[in-house]
Amino acid sequence: MGRTIPPFRKVLVVTVAAGALALGTAGVAGASAPTLAASSGTPVATTPQVASGTGRLSHFSCARAGKALARIQKAEAGIAAGLPKLHAAESKATAAGRTRRAARIQKAINRLGRPGESARLQKLATGIEAKCNVSAPAATP
Numbered sequence: 415m416g417r418t419i420p421p422f423r424k425v426l427v428v429t430v431a432a433g434a435l436a437l438g439t440a441g442v443a444g445a446s447a448p449t450l451a452a453s454s455g456t457p458v459a460t461t462p463q464v465a466s467g468t469g470r471l472s473h474f475s476c477a478r479a480g481k482a483l484a485r486i487q488k489a490e491a492g493i494a495a496g497l498p499k500l501h502a503a504e505s506k507a508t509a510a511g512r513t514r515r516a517a518r519i520q521k522a523i524n525r526l527g528r529p530g531e532s533a534r535l536q537k538l539a540t541g542i543e544a545k546c547n548v549s550a551p552a553a554t555p
Contacts, residue, residue: 471538476546483550486539493526500526 474482500523507516525531543549 471541471545474542474545476548479542479546479548480551482542483539483548486535486542487550490532490535493532497523497527 500519504516504519504523507513507519539550
């Protein structure tokens, strides 16, 4: 009991596949083909341009640097202020015998308190500062 594919859908699939193959091979050939120098007529190899920066910062706009650094700073402050409250809530829940609630709170503590979280935020802030030549905004009390 095989399903039959309507003829229109077959034509559509074949057309899309052929177009993708044609564009894919033309893109590869166009990227690797040497270009001729304007004055000498000799081939000159072209090098692909690589975006500056790595990871998330390769597409980061420096126009938003101040706002992004402020959000990172706010997140770090929220984590620092929230962890003691979470520890207190967990001990209170444990003392009251609410083990499921204490387990959920402990899960949040583990997620926010792991060293990789603060290191990730700090690495992101350092990368923004280096790329955009700006410093972190002053902390407001």
